[in-house]
């Protein structure tokens with residue numbers, strides 16, 4: 020069997036390429052996974068706003084998933100923006116049937132621009148039908164508040180309590196990990212928490228000073244999906260996914276995409292390596308043809 024994992028994203032399209040399936044495919048490609056994508060919704064979106072969402076017919080989402088799984092071995096799935104309850108239901112039914120070995124659920128509810136990306140009925144369906152299928156869930160702080168039916172954590176001590184309460188949500192599988200992302204807390208010190216009901220793993224970091232953080236959440240969840248088949252366990256995949264995301268955020272200002280929150284630089288390492296190769300080749304060709 021080939022060592023190259025096949026990763027699937029089921030999510031929305033962000034035409035600006037910073038989030039959604041386009042970002043997920045760049046992430047899979049950068050991290051050594053072959054990328055597949057099932058489109059669950061279209062959006063009209065730039066780096067500043069989401070101006071429209073177009074659902075895909077639920078039966079057609081089921082058909083996309085079943086047709087793909089009929090032929091392609093899928094090693095990891097990332098679920099992102101779904102938009103509405105019927106979409107959530109279609110994805111949950113198809114994945115329950117296909118039972119992929121690893122699923123990361125990014126419970127996308129609100130865009131960085133503040134626009135809603137999942138309606139109320141969709142939240143209820145996600146809780147009941149999708150949470151049980153996840154091996155990792157990756158809520159940000161406002162999403163944690165919605166899942167816990169209260170306000171989101173606003174301090175680090177509240178984050179620990181929220182991670183514990185999230186892990187206790189009844190529909191979660193016993194082995195499911197909660198990755199609670201703390202990017203929304205103010206201040207220079209960042210904290211993400213990874214908790215499986217037993218081990219509370221603190222993942223601290225420093226906030227990089229850039230406005231180009233569009234799609235950090237999408238990128239992190241797809242990086243975990245790409246890396247899990249290549250790592251011994253979930254903590255190793257999450258740790259390496261975060262380290263790689265940090266480098267992608269650090270390189271984000273190299274890109275010039277839009278006037279709002281621009282994308283992170285998913286291909287930073289590949290382009291840097293290709294640039295070095297190109298430089299070496301041009302030195303070599305000058306020597307040959309002076």
Ligand SMILES: Nc1ncnc2c1ncn2[C@@H]1O[C@H](COP(=O)(O)OP(=O)(O)OP(=O)(O)O)[C@@H](O)[C@H]1O
Pocket residue numbers: 038130131158159160200201202203209210211224225226227228229232233234235236237239261264265268
């Ligand atoms: N400026 C930053 N510098 C370094 N790390 C960051 C920064 N912003 C976010 N992160 C990290 O990026 C990851 C995504 O976190 P965040 O809380 O922003 O998710 P999100 O709100 O779901 O993102 P999105 O709005 O893209 O969906 C987390 O690991 C967080 O710690």
Ligand SMILES: [Mg+2]
Pocket residue numbers: 125127159236237
């Ligand atoms: Mg997010």
